[in-house]
Amino acid sequence: MSAPIAYFYPEGHSAHSQPNHPERPKRVEVIRQALEQAGLWQLGPQLPGEPLAADVLAAVHSQEMLQAIQQHAAEQRNLDADTYTTRHSWPLAQNAAAGAVAVARAVWRGEAQTGFALSRPPGHHATRSQPMGFCLLNNVALAAQHLLQHEGATRLAILDMDVHHGNGTQDIFYERADVLFCNTQQLPLWPGTGRVEERGHGPGLGFTANLPLPPGSGDAAFAHAYGELFPALLDDFKPEMLLVSFGFDSHWKDPLANLQVSAAGYGRAIASLRQWAQQHCGGRIALVLEGGYDLDAAAACGLAAVQALLGQEITDAVGPSPYAEGEEWKPVMDKARSLFLVS
Numbered sequence: 650m651s652a653p654i655a656y657f658y659p660e661g662h663s664a665h666s667q668p669n670h671p672e673r674p675k676r677v678e679v680i681r682q683a684l685e686q687a688g689l690w691q692l693g694p695q696l697p698g699e700p701l702a703a704d705v706l707a708a709v710h711s712q713e714m715l716q717a718i719q720q721h722a723a724e725q726r727n728l729d730a731d732t733y734t735t736r737h738s739w740p741l742a743q744n745a746a747a748g749a750v751a752v753a754r755a756v757w758r759g760e761a762q763t764g765f766a767l768s769r770p771p772g773h774h775a776t777r778s779q780p781m782g783f784c785l786l787n788n789v790a791l792a793a794q795h796l797l798q799h800e801g802a803t804r805l806a807i808l809d810m811d812v813h814h815g816n817g818t819q820d821i822f823y824e825r826a827d828v829l830f831c832n833t834q835q836l837p838l839w840p841g842t843g844r845v846e847e848r849g850h851g852p853g854l855g856f857t858a859n860l861p862l863p864p865g866s867g868d869a870a871f872a873h874a875y876g877e878l879f880p881a882l883l884d885d886f887k888p889e890m891l892l893v894s895f896g897f898d899s900h901w902k903d904p905l906a907n908l909q910v911s912a913a914g915y916g917r918a919i920a921s922l923r924q925w926a927q928q929h930c931g932g933r934i935a936l937v938l939e940g941g942y943d944l945d946a947a948a949a950c951g952l953a954a955v956q957a958l959l960g961q962e963i964t965d966a967v968g969p970s971p972y973a974e975g976e977e978w979k980p981v982m983d984k985a986r987s988l989f990l991v992s
């Protein structure tokens with residue numbers, strides 16, 4: 650009997666924090682509380698992190714980077730202007746990634762029907778050789794690499810809903826054909842990458858798909874991206890499992906960005922991906938937490954996401970954006986469609 654959902658909760662994660670930094674422990678706690686109050690947290694086992702395999706770690710990150718994180722954490726120094734460490738950050742970063750691996754593996758093996766790793770610190774900005782943007786180890790990339798290297802997976806898709814471009818995940822898989830990386834991000838916005846022309850290199854050409862959205866794009870753009878554009882790419886690629894980089898900072902309340910997506914919009918996007926997974930890859934889909942800095946949005950998006958994963962009706966305690974949605978995203982969508990869907 651497989652569990653309806655498997656969770657990872659990062660025990661002890663509050664020891665990775667810095668006063669007044671937006672990437673704070675409360676982000677995870679409010680998601681967990683919202684799921685507990687809705688009775689959904691109780692549905693799943695909380696998996697412990699699987700110790701990271703050395704060959705998986707080496708395939709994703711450089712030795713120099715791993716040493717740099719450990720050295721900075723030992724001295725409690727920032728890795729860059731935004732990316733802090735504490736003396737607990739190295740084991741906590743390893744555990745965050747290990748939790749993403751454990752959840753992905755449970756869903757891959759059919760031990761759980763779906764999964765959500767509340768990994769923290771987040772991961773999708775960490776490149777092969779550089780921690781950045783609040784991210785130390787790339788949790789979702791390590792989960793994918795583990796399935797490829799140790800579980801017999803051959804083709805996986807990562808879909809990144811965080812409002813910031815998943816530059817780290819893109820960097821790690823940019824020249825590879827075994828991971829399809831689909832991204833929505835606000836542009837212009839830090840880190841500045843993620844243009845529609847960035848499509849992979851060498852054997853990886855065509856296996857990176859970026860949809861940069863102008864500020865104010867909102868739910869309609871998200872619905873097109875995750876309900877139409879990316880499913881068409883998934884139809885071609887035929888991944889064996891979907892991994893979602895679930896950052897909720899595309900939400901309209903987020904203080905760092907302006908994409909104006911609602912929690913219901915997130916839920917519908919995940920419901921579309923779940924539907925694709927049910928039709929084409931045995932329902933295998935799992936979420937790994939990334940960014941998102943408004944606590945009301947955290948609770949609402951976390952709940953909507955899990956409702957969608959479970960096939961339940963989606964609720965939205967925060968409601969739709971009070972700002973008018975723009976339509977400037979439509980030409981970008983047309984350009985992406987013409988570039989990605991040549992057939």
Ligand SMILES: [Zn+2]
Pocket residue numbers: 811812813896898939940941
């Ligand atoms: Zn973000």
